[in-house]
Amino acid sequence: MSLPDREKTELSRLLRRVALVGSLALVSACTVHPLYSNAPLSTGASANAELASIAIKPVRTRYAQQVRNNLIFGFGRGAGEPASPLYSLTLSVTEAVESSALVQVGTDEDEPTAGSVTLTANYTLTDAKTGAVITVGKRSITASFDRPRQEFASYRAQIDAENRAARELAEALQLSIAQDLVRHGKAAS
Numbered sequence: 001m002s003l004p005d006r007e008k009t010e011l012s013r014l015l016r017r018v019a020l021v022g023s024l025a026l027v028s029a030c031t032v033h034p035l036y037s038n039a040p041l042s043t044g045a046s047a048n049a050e051l052a053s054i055a056i057k058p059v060r061t062r063y064a065q066q067v068r069n070n071l072i073f074g075f076g077r078g079a080g081e082p083a084s085p086l087y088s089l090t091l092s093v094t095e096a097v098e099s100s101a102l103v104q105v106g107t108d109e110d111e112p113t114a115g116s117v118t119l120t121a122n123y124t125l126t127d128a129k130t131g132a133v134i135t136v137g138k139r140s141i142t143a144s145f146d147r148p149r150q151e152f153a154s155y156r157a158q159i160d161a162e163n164r165a166a167r168e169l170a171e172a173l174q175l176s177i178a179q180d181l182v183r184h185g186k187a188a189s
Helices: 006-028 047-052 062-076 151-188
Strands: 054-056 087-101 113-127 133-147
Touching: 047 054, 047 062, 047 151, 054 062, 062 087, 062 113, 062 151, 087 133, 087 151, 113 151, 133 151
Parallel strands: 054 087
Antiparallel strands: 087 113, 113 133
C-alpha cells in the first residue's frame, strides 16, 4: 500500500468545494412555499379557500361518485360543497379492469388470481361566472387486488380496489387542481 498522492487529494478537495458551492447556488434559486398554506394568492384568497370554492358537477357511475365524494371532502376539508362556488369542475372517470395473473390448479382449492383496476379522470376547471376554461387535465391511478374463485369475494375485492383507486385518484386530482389554481393566480396578477 502506498500513501495517497498529495496533489490528487488537494484536487479532490477543491472539486468537492466547487460542487458544494454550485449546489448551494442552485438551491438558493428555489422558491418553496406550502401549497395548502393560508397565504393569499394574487387573487387575494388563500389556496385552501379557492379549493373550497370549487363545485363538482354530478357523475354517473359508482366509481366516479367515489372520486367525486372524496374530492368534495378534500376540497372543503370536510365542510361539504360550497354555497357560492367560484369554480366549476367537470369530471369524467373511466375504469379498466384487467386480469394480471391466472393460477390454474387441477384441484378444488381456491387459488387466487391477480387483477388491477385503473381509474382515469379527465377534468375541466372553469370559472363559474364567466365560463372561461382555467385548466384541463388527466390523471390515472391503478390499484391491484386478489381475485379468488368465489364469486362474491372476487366482486368485493374489485369494489375495494375501486374504492382505493378512487381515494388515491381524488388526492392526485386535488393536488393537480391546487397547482393549476396557483399557476392561474400567478397568471392573473
